[in-house]
Amino acid sequence: MTEVQQLPARKDVPEELTWDLTTIFPNDEAFEKAFKDCIAEIEEVKKLRSESFSAASLLSDLKAMEKLDRHVETLYVYSSLKSDADTSDNKYQSMNSRCSDLASKAEQAVSWFEPAILKLDQSEVANMVNSNDELKQFEHFFDELFSQKDHILDEEHEKILSSLSNIFQVPSNVYGIITNSDMKFPIVKDPDGNSVELSNGVYSKLLESTDRSVRKEAFQKLYSIYDQFKNTLASTLSGEVKVHNFSAEMRKYDSAKQVALSRNHIDQNVYQNLIDSVNKHLPLLHRYVKLRKKLLGLDEMHMYDLYTPLFGKSPISYNYEEAQAESLKALNVLGPDYISHIKDEFSQRWIDVVENKGKRSGAYSSGVYDTNPFILLNWQDNLDNLFTLVHESGHSMHSYYTTHNQPFQYGGYSIFLAEIASTTNENILTDYLLKHTDDVEVKKYVLNHFLDGFKGTIFRQTQFAEFEDFAHQQEQQGNPLNAEMLSDFYLELNKRYYGDGVVSDPEIAYEWSRIPHFYMNYYVYQYATGFAAAIDLSDGICANDQDKIDKYLNYLKAGSSEYPLDVMKKAGVDMTSTDYLDNAFKVFEERLNELEKLV
Template identity: 45%
Template sequence: MSSTKDVKDRNQIEEKFKWNLESMYENDEKWEEDFQIVKKLIEQIKQYKNRVGESGKTLLEVLELESKILRIVENVYTYAKMRKDEDTRNDKYQALTDRATSLMVEVEESTSFIVPEILLIDESILNDYFENVEGLKLYRHYIERIVRRKKHYLSPEEEAIIAQAGELANSPETIFGMLNNADMKFPTITDEKGNEITITHGNFIKLMESKDRRVRKDAFKGLYDTYNKYRNTFAVTLSSNIKKDIFYSKVRKYNSSLEAALDVNNIPVEVYDNLIKAVHDNLSSMYRYVKLRKKVLGLDELHMYDLYTPLVKDIDMEIPYEEGKKIVLEGLRPLGDEYIEIVEEGFNSRWIDVYENRGKRSGAYSWGTYDSYPFILLNYQNNLDSVFTLAHELGHSLHSYYSRENQPYIYGDYSIFVAEVASTVNEAILMEYMISKAKNKDEKLYLLNHYLEQFRGTVYRQTMFAEFEKLIHEEIENGRSLTADSLCRMYKELNRKYYGPDIVIDDEIAMEWARIPHFYYNFYVYQYATGFSAAIALSQKILKEGRESVDRYINFLKSGNSDYPINVLKKAGVDMTTPQPVDNALKLFNKLLDEMESLL
């Protein structure tokens, strides 16, 4: 990390290392023009209320006007927010972002009548509209996605009541957030150098990676002992959130809260169940990794606080940005000349905001709109992690680029279910390249350790989370109550199941469920594991089969939202309705373990 004194003001950074937001709006006056256009269009679309189904022509007019509004308001919001992210202290762009956010809400309110009114149109009449109104066929899949869930929508009046209850329904998550982020205070411990350091959410994993076992243990106990003091409050907030999920699933006539959550993207429940089954079938590989970790660390007893510390010494790989770009370009060559040309275009056209500056938003992301470049925000730090972050975000950006270039606006985005696939494919292909080019044994071991930890954290750990989420929803659906004791008991048993006999399952880990915000996101975490597994399957096909697999993969990137995510992945050669992609990913995990063991 850069020290504070090293961080420059934004005006000290060369233009070529800043993203070209002027390509969206030449100046803020042009932004204001679009803002006012949206205001006028909002008044226009209100005139269609109670008229959506009167004719095919009217339906087409409404959908085209809605698309026009959404397309412009996305530009307005994205530009303002990205300008704010350049320097979060900038009052001007804080204000523009607030205005853009309010405008987005206004758009949502003004268009909220469209879906309920589409659902009132008889399907035979809809089919007649599709056949006889030129231009409406484009919207067929979009409308079919709405109609497919018709039986799960209520009357307009009931839907209005449910919408009004939204803020109330989000209370458990809001309370969790305030307790977890604002009110809880963690203890101070002594670090490796004898300095006093207060445990925070931000530094906890860093402390768990410490080479000093005493520091790891103190951080582990300090964090979870604090959570334990609030165990009953956390149990009530989580239990209340699950009851909310179950309420919505019942009201919308689903068989379970899991089915309701997955149906949004037309994901069969067996995808979730197959993930858990496939990981269960491969738990011996995790036990093997845990045993190796215990051996390499030279411990009589491996504890939960020993899971994050690196197995091999840090490799000091100083990789300046220009060198990082070259490594990424070379590493991603298996994806074909066209893919590499687009990446180069991104480098040359200033898609990327490269370096940290004072006030800049932390982390990294890929973002943009249908009409803009697929921009990337980085805080590049001249190290290996930054190179992988660059490859990861380029995966998202190329996915967006291909989708927008090949799909109309209505299908120019892609589902959350596939969102992490393209980014992880890039990381996996780059990792294989870097392992093959490692200069010495230590460098190779470092990379293998990094890769194995991705599997542990993304496939095994997220699947354990997914199984816990399923179990706790089923507890309440089956008429049982959730208490702090029952949550801790279930969570500790899952840790025992997933990590095996060669690790001590410390009592403190039973409280980990209390600190995971994703448990309030309604069956979200499984997508990390499925996305990673799909990406590993695709990257292995690309590396082994070449051109044919690359073509299928590029077609996947081009598909956007033109079909359901499961179907889009099937066409690319990965069937997530079977356990095979997860099984195959974990075969690679075993192969990497073999390689690591042979080097140690």
């Protein structure tokens, strides 16, 4: 009887393939001591509550709150990384929950500050800022604060909302536990006929299989589980959307979308321009889907046929060590300083590499101002995971350059900017791979990968953005979000996006239920805008235009010291226009033409 291949337990993963969290706390005992100290610190911060401000007292309050914030976020990132490494470990689930409570208490302790500042005239604050060199560093911070004045509540209501923050996280937390721990996936056959335990990571690899029966089985069996949980997952998503809409109403916004975009000072036209532009260019996607159907020799193409390489087994694949080496070669165009930090990332265990039982699915880059950037992977030996590695490295280098060039108050960056750094790296890698091979088969495969990546990032994420906006609008209008309504809309949306060249299988109606980003409040559109902007940026970088490379590195260093759209204008991309989107679709069409010529 064939032995079933199962994921390793966390304790069986080689140490060198796990992240080194001792750089945050040497052990859990040190964490507990810091946690206890932070509780005491919260009590001290509660005592601030200045009745009036001078330049000196304002600076003192800011420093005290900054110190608390840094301690809380360091505790939180340690617990969340520990928890994500094995979501079935109750100890770290509990630790992460305690940190969530701690963060809520810290928010309450400082909730008085912004309402107190907004009682003052902006000119009065500006005078204090201009009278003190240290306060001068907070000028943009206060400008941004006053720009939100109409949406910041009085002290009592801010305190109430802060106290509810932990409750607001319940739908997302429940979704994470269900999909990462409680769902039990069936056994399927891999391309070699081995029995393997299905998981989200394994599923993505099987969907790339050249064996259609493998793809079909993985697709149908994965969605059979989501079908079983569809009503529960509709309930968690409904709860999340209600939280978003309630918060928007409380803060006197027109919609949750307006809240999400205004946090980054993004005009809502940027969102609508994306949807309109993608819908305008859907014939390009339909053309690519039909080419895929033709080259695969299929009489009828299904959703599970959209991810397998068009040209059979990949002529290139990478294990993790090979992927590291290839990443360094591709990203070398960004200069020796950038490469030195990528090497640190690889050698100093900033990356948790392999999939293990209970580990959070997917990939991300995390970390805070006082820690290294950390990357979570669920490594599989394929080209897509090489792209994932450089993608997450783009995030991590963005974090590294920001925290090493900005003070704490500007030491983060908006999600809108984050996705540009990661996808610029992806485009640099694509250019490198196409330039460094004469093998026609490799060129065809990389072009296919780019077109699939474009499909998955710009077309697919915009499809998600449409669905997310629909869900929020329906709930805001008082229409209950149930599994039937969500699934019906999603199926019709899928048919519109992919056209008549592919069968929208009934299982795809449940795809909404397995997208964790729907719990992140208008997050997904930024993948699409980021990828499109990255095409503009990478064109200059790959041409070795030093001025454009320098502007790009300055963008990485900017953090939140300016509004995102202003940061991008300085980097050379005006995202309030549709030019960057038009250019992206032009590149897609050019590479589609190139692929057609090669075949």
